[in-house]
Amino acid sequence: MIGLLHRRPWIVTLISIAAVVGAWAGATYGGLISDLLLPTPDELWDGAADLVVNGYKGYSLGAHIGLSLLRVGLGFGLGTILGTLLGLAMGMSEVLDALAAPFIEFLRPLPQLAYLVLLIIWFGIGETPKIVLLFLAALPVSAIAARDGVRNVSGERVRAAQSLGANRAQIFLHVVLPSALGEIFIGARLSIGIVYATLIAAEMIAGASGIGWLILDAGRFLRSDYVIAGVLLIAAMGIALDRGLLLLQRRIVHWAGK
Amino acid sequence: MSGQAEGGTMRPWSRYGLGCLSVLAALALWQAAGSFRLVPAGLLASPAQVVAALIDISRHGYRGTSLGQDIAATLARALAGFLVGSAVGVPLGLWMGTSRLTTAALDWIVQFLRPLPPLSFLVLLMLWLGTGNLAKVALLALTAFPIVTSATYAAVAAVPQQKIQAAQSLGASRAQIFAHVLLPAALPMISTGLRIALAAAFSTVVASELMAGSDGLGWMIFSASQFLRNDIILLGIILLGILGMGLNGLLLRLDHRLIHWRGRE
Secondary structure, eight states: OHHHHHHOHHHHHHHHHHHHHHHHHHHHHTTSSOTTTSOOHHHHHHHHHHHHHHOBTTBOHHHHHHHHHHHHHHHHHHHHHHHHHHHHHHHHOHHHHHHHHHHHHHHTTSOGGGGHHHHHHHHOSSSHHHHHHHHHHHHHHHHHHHHHHHHTSOHHHHHHHHHTTOOHHHHIIIIIHHHHHHHHHHHHHHHHHHHHHHHHHHHHHSOSSSHHHHHHHHHHTTOHHHHHHHHHHHHHHHHHHHHHHHHHHHHHTTTTTO | OTTGGGTOSSOHHHHHHHHHHHHHHHHHHHHHHHHTTSSOTTTOOOHHHHHHHHHHHHHHOBTTBOHHHHHHHHHHHHHHHHHHHHHHHHHHHHHHHHOHHHHHHHHHHHHHHTTSOTHHHHHHHHHHHOSSHHHHHHHHHHHHHHHHHHHHHHHHHTSOHHHHHHHHHTTOOHHHHIIIIIHHHHHHHHHHHHHHHHHHHHHHHHHHHHHSOSSSHHHHHHHHHHTTOHHHHHHHHHHHHHHHHHHHHHHHHHHHHHOTTTTOO
């Protein structure tokens, strides 16, 4: 028996999943846990179907998802592009690095939500503060990744290109940038996780749409079926964002590890 | 550029000098923006006003809590959640790293939790545990746990088989291999995971205090925003930035001191 399980560990995974689902069904159908706190499996199914068909409070489910993804896309996209450009420049110039590093290193460990209220005072309660917030969350991560990517380019490769007569622009374009791209993408994947977590928090604290707001609002009305369905959706979207970047990375940096 | 790949050509003190210069220039610009009314005073308090707010709050506290209490509340929550999450995550990751069946049984839970934004649990935790400290510490433990567990598991899995086989061929027992081969080889990566987890817990604690709280720096910032007290908001942001850098720096120092073999294997 144990030998079989060692050869086919996925059986253990299935048993473990079945045990968790069984415990959930037993506790909720058996009345151990009120369905205000945890829905039964069929209540969860009905709640999820209801969200898909009827949407939530004036927006279809697709609109909530779309608004959240739009915020992530704009904030992450702008932050990553500008952060990477800044990081590349910091990697190439020590003076610029010394000037910019204090701000980047201050911003990097600062809890993102700390400056949300300031952004709301500055930009109102619309979309702008959220996108600026996500922009600021992405910026330092990608700047540090790009800077370190440039710094870790091997000096031998640079000298080899120099000895073949490459000028600075050629070295940057053909040697430095390709070697740094791997680290830039690692930074981007780290950053999308941070941006996405920040988005959910921002929608919960100051939002009237999007999936983060959806679960917060459903929680206020003790609709645990909507909350759990929303949490599962948030998890699926988070995984999809990460996998999407991974695919992009494999496509663009196909030489990594070779 | 080629010089930088070999560790930089700039002397450390000139680097620090430039850094200080740039911070001072930014502060001067910020103060000038206030003094010459380039930015409406309601939108941006000047550095002098922030310092005045710091002096005022450290003397009189903010709405019933002293500044020390707010800092301590935020740090205590973040550390408590981090410690609980790590106390479960490190042993579990070690166990998963040494047992395929444990991995098969539990890894799906860790992999499900890991990409989930921490605040999405908060609604459920508040339904289940109320809005007090228990829900917050549980949230932060759930934030740290999947990061620590997967880092520990990956660290053990990355230990080269030759090292283990070499120890086995010298007659080491399972316990000896664990204590003298696996653990020392895995510790650098575990330590990195712990640092990432503490940073995540520190970020999340502020968000949770914004959502529901009656003390802590996140609460102070949120409360100040309702009274449009720009000076206090900025003070809170600066304090959180300094604390964040301090926590990270502290763990880095601990790492260098305790794991002195890092990078010399």
